[in-house]
Amino acid sequence: MSEQKHHFSTEPEHHLLSTETEPLLERVLFNNRGIVLVVLALLTALFAFGLTKVKLDSSIEKYIPLNHEFIQNFLVHKDDMKSGVANVKVAVEARNGDIFTKEYMETLSKINDEVFYVKGVDRSGMQSLWTPNTRWTEVTEEGFQGGPVIPSTYDGSAESLEQVRQNVLKSGQVGRLVSNDFRSSIIDVPLVEKDPETGEKLNYQQFSHALEEKVRAKYGNDQYRIYITGTPKKLGDLMDGAREIAVFFLMAMLATAVLLYLYSRCPKGTAVPIIASLIAVIWQLGALALLGYTVDLYSVLVPFLVFAIGISHGVQIINGIAIEAGRGANKVQAARRAFRGLYVPGMLALLSDAMGFLTLLFIDIGVIQELAIAASIGVAMIIVTNLVLLPIVMSYIGISNAGVNHAKKVEKSEPKLWKALSFFANPKVAPIPVIIAIVMAGFGYKISQDLKIGDLDKGAPELRADSRYNLDNDFMVSNYSTSSDVLVVMVETAKEQCNSYKVMDAVERFMWHMDNVPGVQSTVSLVTVSKLVTKAMNEGNLNWSALSRNQTILNTSIQRAPNSLLNPDCSMAPVIVYLNDHKAETLETAVAAVEAFKADYDDQVDEKYYGYSIADIDDAIAAGEIDSVPVRFQLASGNAGIEAATNQVIADAQDTMLIFVYVVVFVLCFLTFRSFTAVACILLPLALTSILSQALMTYLGIGVKVATLPVIALGVGIGVDYGIYIYSRLEVMIIAGKSLQEAFLETLKSTGKAVSFTGVTLAIGVATWIWSDIKFQADMGILLTFMFLWNMLGALILLPALANYLLRPEKIRARHQKRHGDIPPAG
């Protein structure tokens, strides 16, 4: 391009920055190169210091929609319902034979002792065959009889083992502590989440490692197999999974470096973009840490994106510099011209990335909002590191001769691929990709109608189905009478009323109502205990397995109820609903059933009830002071409750977010190119990718969930880059007087390679996640890889074909003429 001495224009139609400010920016930066470098170096030092403050966060709160009604309801009772969440189960299986052998009991006893001393274990609450709180009871002529399941006289003899077997049968622990097939038994381990002495939060990862070392590694062998489940163990495993991210990052960086070298054939042109992108990563991580943000399992992925996006923009600059250098410009000129030609589309692309990410703020879930902030900040950093720092550094060191020669060679050559691709801009060929795209969109849309909300896999969906944790979980679910999918409904009433007959009766009816809902396995509450004990007090006669209307009997029946089934002042009693699975339909059905019942039974609960004692409440009702015994069924807790809330948040947010991300890229593209047809050329291929990626999710059985929702925003936000680069170049060539096909060929020759390189770099950056042990990271990897590659194809194939229908070259030229006269665009 010829250089104008007095007046510059970069892209043909850029309105973000007026033609006057643009050279100013370039002048300010390049005339003070030294100062700029020093400032940037100081900033890097600051953010590098911030790196030392980076912390991996294991709090569960960030992963759940804290403002959702369900979670708010749960938080009211959080302290009452602590037990159960921080709980680990260790199952010890006898591989040969059953648990009633001397050796098994010995091993179990050793493991029991080992677990007892692991840091964080609530020793008083631990339960296994060997703990004294595991008892059997029996009704005899004299009343109740009972004792520990393993009697004090136990000596490992055949007789005492038979005694243990009898006691186990009487204890009612089959299906709970002892598996239904008597081949394994459980050590139930509640945890103390906060160290009572130091106040320090329990480190799940360390706890998980302690169990692995002291139990699984030590006692697991051919004879005995160890299974460990529970939320703390899962979190520990997830933290371990997050560690591999460093390896993936290195892999992605190496692959990118190799590609970059093959692309530029210049060691400097390889090293500088990588270093600049790494600096962007340092800035991003450092800035967030300085701002007080922690790194979680989602935001740990942001550095990949920042690095890959940084590289993809850096490579455009290097490409520009090499081309300018090939045309004879010196180091500084080449860098300045590359900067001049690329900073507007670069900034536009990066801004649209950032804005795209910010639309994630619509999703009211901590991890996603922090992901949005982290990614936006990261992308903003790239504007400085790769659009400013990189060309300035290159203006000092210049590109190597090998690189210049390679660029020259490339510029002269006309690869057959580009030639072939250019035909998509030919009116005769253009209909083909357009028709194919329409057909694909149609099919994709149809398939994506079956797209499900929520997690579709059983077990812990965060981890892979064949992960150690999920295999252990499978074992527990199939050998014990428990489900790992639990919906907890909190029944609220006035103080000391939770065991009154009316409340208990409402709870019992609610439980039977839920028992009849498809997908519900069973329900447990204070009522279960009351009926069980009432029956036991009547000599085990099944006829008595009912609630008594006699308050004294009711009180007695729940005297020994576990704390987890009522709160200390008896104003709340949870109903635990065990579900078959946590598929969205199951959750929706269960939640709808609760809400239907709630509509019938919920009564006014407010402060005025809390003054009445159990003895006075009936009189108060009779006197009309209050309306009735209040009962309120509050959703929800338990993993299924939290997931139901998450699903609702996601279902509400997904369309809003999609609209906003498209509106944002639309506005940005329109502000830049001032043409609806141009925007259509850029956005329609993106829309196709969005539709196809939803179809792909349906096909792969990946639901719309916390992890996949950001993918849509990321895919569109980043995917738009290709279109912007291609289109801006294409427009320059059209204004230069070329036909559409010629213009497209020229575009491909200059930026086509950079764009395809970008697509591949981005894809590599995210493709390594596919190997992550963390299932949702793998899902994100698959989808983003697909979106990045497909968006690239869209920009290279569909965009020119659409241009054929939508663009009028003479109109573009006329408009440029009107605005800028004969000044040719830069770039």
Next chain:
Amino acid sequence: MFSDLVQRLARASGKALVTGLTRTGLLAVTALVMTSAQAAWQDPLNTPAIKTEKAHQALLLDVVRADRRLVAVGAHGNIVYSDDNGLSWTQAQVPVSVTLTAVYFASGEQGWAVGHDGVILHTSDGGKTWSKQFDGYRANDAMVAAAERKKQKAEDALAAAEESADEVAIEDAEYALEAATFGLDDAQYDQSTGSTKPFLDVWFYDARRGYAVGAYGMFFGTTDGGQSWDVASENVPNPDRLHINSIAAVGSHTLVLIGEMGLLIRSDDLGKSWTRMEAPYDGSLFGLVSEGDDELLFGLRGHVYRSSDSGISWAELQTGSEQTLLAGVFDSRHALLVGNGGSVVVFDGQLENPHSTIIEGRKAYAAVTRAADDTFVIVGEAGVMRLNATGELIHQSISMAAGDF
């Protein structure tokens, strides 16, 4: 393609709008509900059993034959019937949702079911639809009235004794009055607190005359098919008001009440007069079944006794099981008892060759009857199961449909 996008956007924005509107609407409704809170709790005695297709897997407490039909009752007011010997069941219409403990049919059509909260239900269409005849509130009233009568009688007796100046008679009368006063206090307390008692068994002689027995010595009778129920315990020697777990008919005119702490009371005149019998065991007894002259009595911890002399002497039978036995059937070919822990004991028709098994799952079973195809149908904690003549579980799936809801 563009239209896809437009459509999607339109759909989404429409949905957002609708969601918004629904939310606002819901808020308004919620506000309305909050300001006009009314007593939502309904007494289960007035709440019909809800539609279910799971009653055959939920707690059932009794099962009987009504002609060729099987009828079972249980928790949540569930009553189900089967016309194919227990393979498929249909839910009946029941006006209460309390736990039902026992059912009895005087004929193929006329039947009664009793349960918690003193409820008595009646059917005249072979168990398809039921209506409420009696409940615990009325039982409490009746028991207060009976206690008042008893107290009055005791006072009269005391007055008579004081007139006669017979020291022993006075002491007895004072003691009786004291007991009657306590009885009245208890009855009045129950009446005032709405504390009801469960019926545990029911028996009818014909379509008009029958008895319902239950906890704390509760004993009611009817002579008009249940139109009215009256306290009938006056002549029953159960001063400590022990639970009467079961009422059994032996032959054509003998009735036996079986209850806790070795309670065994016999009437040879269909309930006109009762005699407390010496029980062979002072733990709880749960039932008695008979065939010809043979009577089989069973109870807590696997205790089983046999009598061939109208309950005068009993011989303990060894069963090999220590599980409590709750119910049984006895015909010329087999006697089969079921109970806690999945326990099943089978004898031959001569009450010999006992055979003890455990049904997998170890759930408790509360009742057994013999279906028309000779299988044993048992019910309990796990709902319905079917056993063959040797007491083994028949693995054939059992289905259930909600009836005319």
